[in-house]
Each structure stands twice: as C-alpha cells, then as structure tokens.
Amino acid sequence: MNNPSLYKGILRPIVIRLLEENGRMYGFEITQKVKAITNGKVKITEGALYPLLHSLEAEGILEAEQEFVDNRMRKYYKLTSKGKKVSKHSFGEITEFVLHLQNIFNLKLA
C-alpha cells in the first residue's frame, strides 16, 4: 500500500469483518481477499496477521481448526459467539470512524 501507517490499528477490525462476511477463512486467504478487494493496493503482511489471529483466538473472539488440503496445512478461523458480539461493536466503530474521516477531510465520495 502507499502509506502503510494509515492502516495501523485497522487490521484487527478488517479480520473480524471478513470472518463475519465469509464465515470461515484461513490466514493466507485473508491476505488474498484484502488484496483483491483493494485492487492489489492493500497488502497485509504475515508478520502482522498471524500474531493477530493468535491473539484473537486467545481472547476467545476466534476459534481455529486445522485441515490439510493438497498435503498443505490450512488453519481455518471463524468467529465465536463472543466474536460475533465484538464484530457488531467493531463495525459500529468503523462506520463512525469513516464518517469522522469524511468530515475532517471534507471528503466528497460516491
């Protein structure tokens, strides 16, 4: 991405939102999904993603299960019931955040 520091603090809500919308995803899939949505502009680094997934699991927001596909390990994550509550709250925060940005920067978007 152009300015990585803009995305500091955003990764956690991104992961939670993607899991809410897609039900079940593995780490590598999340990086590809974000890249696809943003036309290759936003690249989540593995050094940020994997530790985050582990801490979300430790917090009881996500639960994981491993599978082997084509002899390669995949660790699928999904929201727990606690995670679904957190997700609703997180989404509200993000919505407000974006509205604030539109006001502060006087953005006129489609």
Place this chain on the structure above:
Amino acid sequence: MNNPSLYKGILRPIVIRLLEENGRMYGFEITQKVKAITNGKVKITEGALYPLLHSLEAEGILEAEQEFVDNRMRKYYKLTSKGKKVSKHSFGEITEFVLHLQNIFNLKLA
C-alpha cells in the same frame, strides 16, 4: 474517542489537512477543531500532537511563529510550499484509504 487505535497513523494527515483548509493554526486550536468536527468524539492528545508538530517543522512541511495573546503564548503553524505539495499527496492517499475501507467493510454511507 471510542477506539483510539483506529486513529493510529491518521494524526499526521489530519494536521496537514486542517492547516491547508485554515491557513494558520496553533496546536491547542487543532485539538479543539477536531473535537468540534467530530461532536466531541475524537480527542487529539497533546502528547501526540506537539511532538508531531515539531517533527513536521523539522521536515520542512510546516513553519512556525510565536505570538502572545492575552499574555499567553501561541505557536502558529502553517504549511510551507513543500508542505502544500505533501498535502496534495496526503489527501490523495486518505481519499483512497477511505474508499478501501468502504469496500473492505462494505459500508453504505450517505
């Protein structure tokens, strides 16, 4: 603000944008302006703002001049010509950032 970590990395473009729109502001004024725009939700901390203003000045993006009003010191900042170029670039990045957020979070905003 609700979730301060969302705003990590955003303060710098906020300051630049406000100075572009208002021409000339002092630190305390910037904190009040952001609070006003966001209905009291977003509070810029002084511990983040003042060091940032100093480093923007050191980078040649801002220039400062002191004044005394009611026997109290004010340090006014404005964009340099370099700062104005940086501002254009920064604004483009923020616009793209917000569009990405809308896509990632599937936001339907006014």
Place this chain on the structure above:
DNA sequence: TTGCATACCTAAGATTCTTATGTATATTTG
C-alpha cells in the same frame, strides 16, 4: 532445478500513539 505460489510461523526493531507529568496565565465558581 530453479523459481514462484501456497501456507504456516516468530523475533527484532520502527512507528505512532497514550499516559503521566510539568510549567504558566486567565477566568469562572463556590
């Protein structure tokens, strides 16, 4: 067989913030 894609992981360091504290003056309130 070399490189690229997939798929996981961790550790050191950088960046950006919060929290806490300090200085000083002006105004409001009990």
Place this chain on the structure above:
DNA sequence: CAAATATACATAAGAATCTTAGGTATGCAA
C-alpha cells in the same frame, strides 16, 4: 478569595501495532 477549570505550551516512559527479515514446508511450472 481560593480552588477549579480552561487555555497553551512541552517532554518522557511505556504500550500498541505494525514492518522487515528470517525460517519451514509442499506443489507446480519453466
């Protein structure tokens, strides 16, 4: 009039969140 609140600047220690750089391993294409 004393105390609290608002204005206005500043710095330092520590927390949070990321990047960079490295590691392991499999499958496929050139």
